[in-house]
Amino acid sequence: MQVTETLAEGLKRELKIDVPANDLASKLDDYLNELKTKANIKGFRPGKVPVGHLKKMYGRQAMAEILSNTIQESTQKAVEERSERPALTPEIDLPEEDAEKILAGDADLSFTMTYDVLPEFEIMDFSGIEIERPVVEIADEEVDQQIAEIAKNNTPFDTKDGPAESGDRITMSYVGKIDGEPFEGGADENGMLVLGSGQFIPGFEDQLINLKAGDEKVVELTFPEDYPAAHLAGKAATFDVTVKDVAAPGEATVDDDFAKGLGLESLDQLKEIVRGQIESQFGALTRQRVKRQLLDKLDEHYSFDLPEKLLESEFDVVWRQVEEDMKRNEKTFEDEETTEEEAKAEYRKIAERRVRLGLVLSEIGEKNDIQVTDEELQRALYDRVRQFPGQEQQVFEFYKNNQQALASLRAPIYEEKVVDYILELAKVSDKTVTKEELEKLVAEDEDDA
Template sequence: MQIAEITNQGLRRAYSLLIPADAIAARVDARLAEVSKTIKMPGFRPGKVPPNLVKKMHGPALRGEALQAALNDGVNKVIADHGLRPATQPQVDVDGELPDDGDARFTVSLEILPTIEDVKIDDLALEKLVVPADDAAMDSALARLAESAQRTEPAPAKHKAKLGDTVIIDFEGKVDGVAFDGGKGEGMRVKLGSGQLIPGFEDQLVGAKANEQRTISVTFPADYGAANLAGKPASFEITVTGVEVPAETVIDDEFAKGFGIDSLDALKEILKDQLDAELGGLSRTYLKRKLLDTLAARHDFDVPETMVDAEFEQIWQTLEAEAAREADPAAAKAEIEAEREDYRRIAVRRVRLGLLLSEIGQRNGITVSQAEMNRLIGQEAARYAPAEQQKVVKFFQENAMAAMQLRAPLYEDKVVDFLIEKAVITERAVTRAELEAAIESDDETPTGHVHGPGCGHDHDHDHAPAKPAKKAAAKKVKAEAPAAEAAPAKEAPAKKAPAKKAAAAEASAESAAAAPAKPKKAAKKAD
């Protein structure tokens, strides 16, 4: 086997690979000896078919197997002999025609991971914004909880429904005088002012009384989920079967018992823990972003274009999907097209930061243990129906890339924790509103994600860019989308079970039945 380097430019490498005819023939003969022992052919006992006859019938297939095996060995030898760290799967091209016999010539092309000579992680200085969970925060949390658990009671006779009241309705909708699927329902509860229904629907129920009939005229939004209704005017025949008003909520021990908690003090302890965790998470989000900003400012090195292409493609596909759901898809698409180069630069930054975090982790012996991986796999399996959980566990055990992607968020957190431990941290007390505003304004700065050997997809940051309808929104979104591995994991062979209901302390949303519910936008999650 002959190997010669033909390209060495930046991170790009290319090698000519010649596999001699005699080496291929030797592999064919070895494979022929194997299959001749088991192959069946009419007129011969198993294992007694003459090798020359087997070769005559199966020679091309055997040569193909032998050539593929030799090629795999050759690519591995190229990587080993030159000490390469491939960024993505090497590309192999045949030089000329592939002969039926004789030497085989190939070109092996690849990009390698950069060598980061100077990792600058000393003298890190960061500011951490902290929000104390004080009495005011506790009062706000209790008020939100009381609002979410708001009970209602029948309104007095002849009471006219107002915003905040709940009306119970039977309805039938028609478009162009014809009833449509899903447009009829009974006993639907609608909290006026909640915005759960399409624009104009709830407004026309204000002032309604029990046992009243009304005709409501609305127009379905252009981006409504049902294509046959999107943008069309409709009328609904409404019968108001009841009106309910909010009941007074007293926040006391009885209130706490409604959530299965013994006392108000015990409820406050639970809420305090939740507040501490929530506010701590916000503080960490801001601190982590400032850490990544600092690392990005200190390091500048070439990154593999193939990795950038894969990262950009993931970002772009998500943005295009969001644009397609806008009221004016063409305008939304034009806006993101105008910012294509901005998104490309973001992809470059994410890949660079990811490679840097991976390098820092490797240099400092940061690992994810098997016990931690088992816990991660168990947590992922728990999201599926019980009958599917073992399949999910097996999937991650047998798919290295999927396991790497599951592992990546924990690995990244460990690297970030290591760097934060090294940094000089100064704390500044702020209000929750100030912290959220700081994160909001910082959303223009894109984050990184661990890339490189042993790293995978970042679930922590994997959030779809939100609608690019406004410049500010688009910039915010750029900061939230994650860096992705060039080779995505295969889809797990199981369907997720329906999400479990929230804890008792969270009230479930009222059912919209078959009513003209407002279409939901893709949720934007903080980085």
């Protein structure tokens, strides 16, 4: 094999690789001799099939396989001998007219491979990075407010005599019909509805006011034009309703008994859980803010040329998302007070930042032997599977049999571990803020993204 560098410009590389026809012929002979020991062809004893006969039957197919393997092996060897790291899989150019001659054994294998190499850069001293971590202190009043909301959502109801009023809970059976025919999903034997909650189609609840247990009523209304079920949207419908029970709201007393009714041991345990949930909510925002500061610091520090193909690939992903969002929201570039060219320039900068930071984080992780464990990946996979109730097995098999999809689960875990590694070495100071201040900081970060 002979390797000739034909282009070395910035990060771009082009190599011409030549493999003599004699080498290919030798590989073909080895292949056929191996096949000879296994071939079972009518008219010949096992192991006695002439190589010439095998070549006539399988030569072209064998040579095609040999070519594919030789190209793969030679490109990998060429890169390894040059101690280079391609940003993406090298592109191979083998002219079609040459391929036919090579398959026939009448020409040397000669092809070009082009690729971008990963840029080289020094890992910075992370101890010089200063990060301010905004921390929200959870006041007792905040916890009490959340518990009051829980109590509101668990309001006790007691059966009452007399007509239903707004705020009362009705238990009913109903059958929905369009043009006199029941429709799928429009019936329930023991449906519960708090009047005034807005849980049902507009106009439904209003027509139940003043009904008593045992009353029957035909509710007439029209489904909204934007109703999620397309076959019902805008359609006139009737509901045959029978009221089974009318219950008036009581008042939940927030005490140990209330907490036990939620399956907990005491009110103190409820408060502890609620505080933890609030802290987790704001903790996620704090993490988001801290990570954004860190990435901004890295982006400010690093400046190097990017692999063109890698950048184009990332920009295509970003731009496709932009186009889908605009189409879904029925927006134009004029609506956003910009032009397509200006928007592309802006989103190209975003793609450049993503690629640059991705390379930096990857290099930091590699140099410091940061790994995603099998257990971490397994947890991420199970979390993903749980997002598709009823399709768990199909989703599990999809990820197990698709390395690219599995890599998409690994990537964010790896990134977070690298970020954690850097933060351990950086100077991180806490600053107490209100929840409104934290939310504003995060919103500003999102606006600048």
